[in-house]
Amino acid sequence: xxxxxxxxxxxxxxxxxxxxxxxxxxxxxxxxxxxxxxxxxxxxxxxxxxxxxxxxxxxxxxxxxxxxxxxxxxxxxxxxxxxxxxxxxxxxxxxxxxxxxxxxxxxxxxxxxxxxxxxxxxxxxxxxxxxxxxxxxxxxxxxxxxxxxxxxxxxxxxxxxxxxxxxxxxxxxxxxxxxxxxxxxxxxxxxxxxxxxxxxxxxxxxxxxxxxxxxxxxxxxxxxxxxxxxxxxxxxxxxxxxxxxxxxxxxxxxxxxxxxxxxxxxxxxxx
Amino acid sequence: xxxxxxxxxxxxxxxxxxxxxxxxxxxxxxxxxxxxxxxxxxxxxxxxxxxxxxxxxxxxxxxxxxxxxxxxxxxxxxxxxxxxxxxxxxxxxxxxxxxxxxxxxxxxxxxxxxxxxxxxxxxxxxxxxxxxxxxxxxxxxxxxxxxxxxxxxxxxxxxxxxxxxxxxxxxxxxxxxxxxxxxxxxxxxxxxxxxxxxxxxxxxxxxxxxxxxxxxxxxxxxxxxxxxxxxxxxxxxxxxxxxxxxxxxxxxxxxxxxxxxxxxxxxxxxx
Numbered sequence: 001x002x003x004x005x006x007x008x009x010x011x012x013x014x015x016x017x018x019x020x021x022x023x024x025x026x027x028x029x030x031x032x033x034x035x036x037x038x039x040x041x042x043x044x045x046x047x048x049x050x051x052x053x054x055x056x057x058x059x060x061x062x063x064x065x066x067x068x069x070x071x072x073x074x075x076x077x078x079x080x081x082x083x084x085x086x087x088x089x090x091x092x093x094x095x096x097x098x099x100x101x102x103x104x105x106x107x108x109x110x111x112x113x114x115x116x117x118x119x120x121x122x123x124x125x126x127x128x129x130x131x132x133x134x135x136x137x138x139x140x141x142x143x144x145x146x147x148x149x150x151x152x153x154x155x156x157x158x159x160x161x162x163x164x165x166x167x168x169x170x171x172x173x174x175x176x177x178x179x180x181x182x183x184x185x186x187x188x189x190x191x192x193x194x195x196x197x198x199x200x201x202x203x204x205x206x207x208x209x210x211x212x213x214x215x216x217x218x219x220x221x222x223x224x225x226x227x228x229x230x231x232x233x234x235x236x237x238x239x240x241x242x243x244x245x246x247x248x249x250x251x252x253x254x255x256x257x258x259x260x261x262x263x264x265x266x267x268x269x270x271x
Numbered sequence: 272x273x274x275x276x277x278x279x280x281x282x283x284x285x286x287x288x289x290x291x292x293x294x295x296x297x298x299x300x301x302x303x304x305x306x307x308x309x310x311x312x313x314x315x316x317x318x319x320x321x322x323x324x325x326x327x328x329x330x331x332x333x334x335x336x337x338x339x340x341x342x343x344x345x346x347x348x349x350x351x352x353x354x355x356x357x358x359x360x361x362x363x364x365x366x367x368x369x370x371x372x373x374x375x376x377x378x379x380x381x382x383x384x385x386x387x388x389x390x391x392x393x394x395x396x397x398x399x400x401x402x403x404x405x406x407x408x409x410x411x412x413x414x415x416x417x418x419x420x421x422x423x424x425x426x427x428x429x430x431x432x433x434x435x436x437x438x439x440x441x442x443x444x445x446x447x448x449x450x451x452x453x454x455x456x457x458x459x460x461x462x463x464x465x466x467x468x469x470x471x472x473x474x475x476x477x478x479x480x481x482x483x484x485x486x487x488x489x490x491x492x493x494x495x496x497x498x499x500x501x502x503x504x505x506x507x508x509x510x511x512x513x514x515x516x517x518x519x520x521x522x523x524x525x526x527x528x529x530x531x532x533x534x535x536x537x538x539x540x541x542x
Contacts, residue, residue: 022370022371024370024374060367060371060374062365062367062371062372062374062375062378063371063374065343065374065375065378065382066374066375066377066378066382067382068343068347068382068383069340069341069343069344069346069347070340071343072336072339072340072342072343073340075340076339076340091367093365093366093367093391093394094333094364095364095391096331096333096362096364097416097417097418097420097479097484098418099293099295100293100331100333100334101333103295103331103333103334103336103337104333104336104337106337107333107336107337111336111337111338111339112339120364120366120391120393120394121393121424122391122392122393122413122416122424122425123364123391123413123416123418123420123421123424123425124418124419124420124421124422124423124424124425125419125420125423126418126419126420127418127420128420142393142394145368145393145394146368147368147369147394147395147397147398148395148396148397149368149394149395149396149397149398149399150394150395151395152395152396152442153392153393153394153395153435153438153439153442154393154394154395156429156430156435156438157429157430158427158428158429158430158435159427159428159429159430159432161430164424164427164429164435167424167427168424171423171424208368213368
C-alpha cells in the first residue's frame with residue numbers, strides 16, 4: 001500500500017486508528033484458551049468486529065514470537081485474515097547490518113506481505129536503507145517514542161544543540177521520502193509534537209501511547225493532524241481488553257468505534 | 272550460563288570464537304536444498320563439525336525468520352542441537368517498550384532457552400531493564416557496531432563531548448553488571464577498542480566484524496583481551512561458506528580450527 005492508498009483507506013474508513021494486536025495470554029478473555037490457538041481465535045474475533053472502525057492493524061511480533069514457532073503461524077494467518085483494505089504493520093523494531101536488514105525486509109515485506117515495518121535507527125544508514133528499497137512499503141523508524149526511556153538517549157542533546165531524536169529524524173528523512181518513511185512519535189510527547197510536525201509536513205507519523213500509556217488523543221490530533229491526516233493513532237490494550245467476558249469483541253468494537261468517531265470529529269473540526 | 276561458566280567454557284574449548292549461523296539460501300553449498308529443511312541440515316552439519324573449535328554459536332534470527340514460520344522451528348531445533356557446553360546467542364537486536372521487551376526476553380530466554388540476546392538501546396531504560404531481570408542470562412547491548420552506519424548516530428558527539436555510544440554504554444552499564452550485560456563492539460573499530468576496554472575492564476564484549484567485514488582478529492585481541500578473556504569473537508560467513516562442495520563442513524571446521532588456534536596463540540602471548 002502506498003501513501004495515496006493509505007490516505008484513501010483512511011478517508012473510506014473515516015478512521016486513522018491502527019489497532020494494535022498485542023495478544024497477552026494473561027489477559028485473554030474467558031473461554032479463550034491460553035495458547036497459540038486461543039490467540040488466533042481471539043485476534044480473529046477482534047479483527048472481524050473492529051475492522052469497520054479502523055484503517056490499519058499493527059501486529060506486535062513479540063507477542064507472537066513468545067509462543068514459539070507456532071506463534072509465527074498465527075502471525076501469518078492473521079496478516080492474511082486482515083482485509084486488504086487495511087494497512088498492516090509489523091511492529092517488530094528490527095535493524096541490523098545491511099545484509100541482515102535485507103533479510104528482515106524480505107521477511108516482513110515479502111514472506112508476510114506486511115505494508116509497514118517498525119525499525120530501530122541506532123546502527124545507521126546501512127541498517128535502514130535495505131528497507132527503503134521495497135516499493136509501496138513503509139519503513140517506520142523510531143523517532144521520539146512514547147515510553148519513559150525516551151529520556152535516556154532520544155532526548156539527549158548533541159553538541160550542535162539538536163536532540164538525538166531530531167538528528168535521527170533529519171538524517172533518516174534524507175535517506176527516503178514521505179512515500180516510504182514514517183516516524184514513530186509517542187502520544188505522550190505532547191509538548192514536542194507541534195514542532196516535529198512543522199519540520200515534516202508531508203510525513204506520516206505512527207503514534208502509540210494513547211490510552212494505557214497516558215497520551216491524549218485530542219492533543220495529538222491538534223498537534224499533528226494534517227489535511228491528508230498524516231498520523232496513524234495506534235491503540236491496543238484499551239481495545240483488546242475492553243471486556244473479559246465471552247462476548248469481549250462487542251466491547252472492543254464499541255471502544256474502537258468511539259475512538260474513531262472521536263478522531264473523525266477532531267479531524268472535521270480542524271479541516 | 273553465567274559469567275564464570277562462560278569463562279570455563281572458553282578455557283575448556285581453548286577458544287573464544289562464537290560461530291555465527293546466518294544461513295543464506297543463496298549461499299548454501301551443493302546438495303543442500305534451498306529451503307528450511309536445507310537450512311536445518313546445513314547448520315547441523317556445521318555445528319557437528321565445528322563444535323570442538325568454538326565456545327559459542329550466534330544464531331541470527333533474520334535468516335530464520337525470512338523462511339516464514341517454518342524458520343523458527345529450525346531455529347528452535349538448532350538451539351536444542353547445540354551442545355550444552357556452548358553459549359547460545361540469539362542475535363535478534365530486539366528492544367521495545369517495557370511490556371513488549373518482557374515478551375522478547377521470555378521468547379529468547381525461556382521459550383528458546385538461549386543464553387544471550389542482542390538488544391538495541393535506542394528506547395532507553397524500560398526497553399532494556401526487563402531483559403536484565405533474567406538470572407544467568409546475558410543482555411548483549413549494541414555499543415559501537417562494526418558497520419559503516421555506526422558513524423551516523425553512534426559516533427555523534429553529545430554536548431558534553433562524549434559520543435552517543437559512550438554515553439549509551441556508560442548508562443546501560445549502570446543498569447546491570449558485568450554478570451548480565453555484554454556490549455557489541457565492532458572488530459572494525461580498532462582505534463577505539465583500547466579505550467573502551469579501559470572503561471569496562473570486567474565486561475564481556477561480543478565482537479563481530481572479523482573476516483568478511485574487514486576487522487582484524489589480531490588488533491581486536493591486543494586491544495580488548497583480558498586474562499578472563501572478556502571477548503567473544505563472532506565469525507560467520509568466513510566459516511559457513513568456506514567451501515561450496517558436498518563436504519563443505521570439512522573446510523568450515525578447518526577454518527574454525529585455524530581461527531581458534533590463532534586466537535589461543537594470541538591469548539597465550541598476552542597472558
